[in-house]
Amino acid sequence: MEDSVSAAKKIIASYHGPALRIMEVCGTHTHEIMRLGIRRLLPENVKLISGPGCPVCVTPVGYIDEAVLLALKHNAVICTFGDLIRVPGSEMDLAGARRRGAEVRMVYSPLDSEEYAKAHPEKEVVFLAVGFETTTPAACLAVKKAVKDGLHNYSLLVANKTMPNAYLALKGSADAFLYPGHVCAITGTAVCESLVKQGISGVVAGFTASELLAAIAVILKLSEAEKPFFRNCYPRVVKPEGNAAAQALMREIMEPCDTEWRGLGIIKGSGLHLREPYRTFDASRRYSLPKITGRSNPLCRxxxxxxxxxxxxxxxxxxxxxxxxxxxxxxxxxxxxxxxxxxxxxxx
Ligand code: SF4
Known part of the structure; x- marks a missing residue:
């Protein structure tokens, strides 16, 4: 491993090609790159920039407002991953709703929320379903389990997103993408390969120091040819066909829709919602939620x-x-x- 790290560092240090902006599509990549100090190893003309790969970050303010409305007006128990509790809404975050008496529970998996609903038939329980292809299959499993358990007090506020059309929406934002390893493990690599024909370059990257350095070195090397490219630099996890079982589960329970991304607006076909047989688990429909346009802090960028x-x-x-x-x-x-x-x- 030491050899591959040294080889990658050498390629990076000796890069003399054109100026490059490489976008970390995945938030975990951003954190690992910062934590490992990788930015400091790059030549002056190579910049790493962040992208829209943090599911909590791209969820718009209006969604938080809808969750607060469910908690305060409809007395629903909100089950969510911890991060969402402190994301500011237009008036308050979910922690604020909790201070006003709402029941907001942190869960580690969508299945935990289904279990909670099953154990508390007297309560209305809503799971906040956000995330990309990596986390959506678990939400779909929770819906399947709710069907099996015959639950009538359980629903999802769905804001799941998919990456392919977001890559297209971001065309021109960077010279190359560091494609998200976890998402590609589910989707496979066909989409990224097809983007080459549209002039979009990128490599799938893993998360260790050696994997990240190798992925960046491959981008620098291939950029010298000044032609669009794709490489899978995370083959130990990402297979060309992806995870067929997870893809089938998502297709069974959800279907594509247009959806809003914070900062990027509405991207056509980049969201998921429940298919008709499962719409009874759609919190928006169950509570006839109005579409809320949220207001973010005007200072926030x-x-x-x-x-x-x-x-x-x-x-x-x-x-x-x-x-x-x-x-x-x-x-x-x-x-x-x-x-x-x-x-x-x-x-x-
Ligand atoms: S206010 Fe500024 S620093 Fe805070 S989250 Fe928004 S962009 Fe980031």
């Missing part, structure tokens, strides 16, 4: 951070008004958020 248009440290309130203890935007809350990574590891 999360929308630009998520498109690589600015660095977290370019935001005027980064590290002052906005800190992990008092986040003003989603990118400072989430464990995968770029602002949180910059705060934690001191990026500029």
């Amino acid at each position: 999360c929308g630009e951070v998520l498109q690589g248009k600015c660095l977290p440290s370019d935001c005027k309130v980064f590290g002052t008004v906005c800190t992990p203890q008092h986040p003003a935007g989603a990118c400072m809350v989430s464990n995968e958020g770029a602002c949180s990574a910059y705060y934690q590891y001191g990026g500029t």
Whole structure:
């Protein structure tokens, strides 16, 4: 392994090609790159920029408002991954709703929320389903289990997203993508390969120091030819065909729809919602939720951070008004958020 790390470092250090902007599509890549100090190894003309790969960060403010409405007006028990509890809504976050008496529970898996609903038939339980292809299959499993258990008090507020059309929407934002390893493990590599024909370059990257350095070195090497390219640099996990069982499960329970991304607006066909036989588990329909257009903090630049248009440290309130203890935007809350990574590891 030492040899491959040295070889990658050598390629990176001797790069003399054109200036490059490489986008970390995945929030975990951003955190690992910051934690490992990889940015410091890059030549001056190679920049790493963050992308929209943190599911909590790309979920729009209006979704938080809908969850708060469910908790306070409809007395639903909200089950969610921990990060979402502190993402600011227009008026308050879910922690604020909890202070006003709402029941907001942190869960580690969608199946935990289904189990909770099963154990408490007297309560209405809503799971906040956000995430990409990596986490969507678990939400689909929870729906299947709810059908099997005959639950009538369980639903999902669905904001799951898929990456392919987001890559297209981001065309031109960077010279190459570091494609998200976990997502590609589910989807396979066909989409990324097909993007080469549209002039979009990238490599699938793993998460260790050697995998990240190798992926960056491959980008630098292939960029010298100045032609679009794709390589799978994470073959120990990502197979060309992806995870067929997870894909089939998602197709069975959900279908594509247009959806809103924080900062990127509505991207056609980039969302998922429940197919008709499962719509009874759709919280929006069950509670006739109005579509809420949220208002984010006017000082927050999360929308630009998520498109690589600015660095977290370019935001005027980064590290002052906005800190992990008092986040003003989603990118400072989430464990995968770029602002949180910059705060934690001191990026500029
Ligand atoms: S530092 Fe805070 S306010 Fe600024 S972009 Fe990041 S999350 Fe938003």
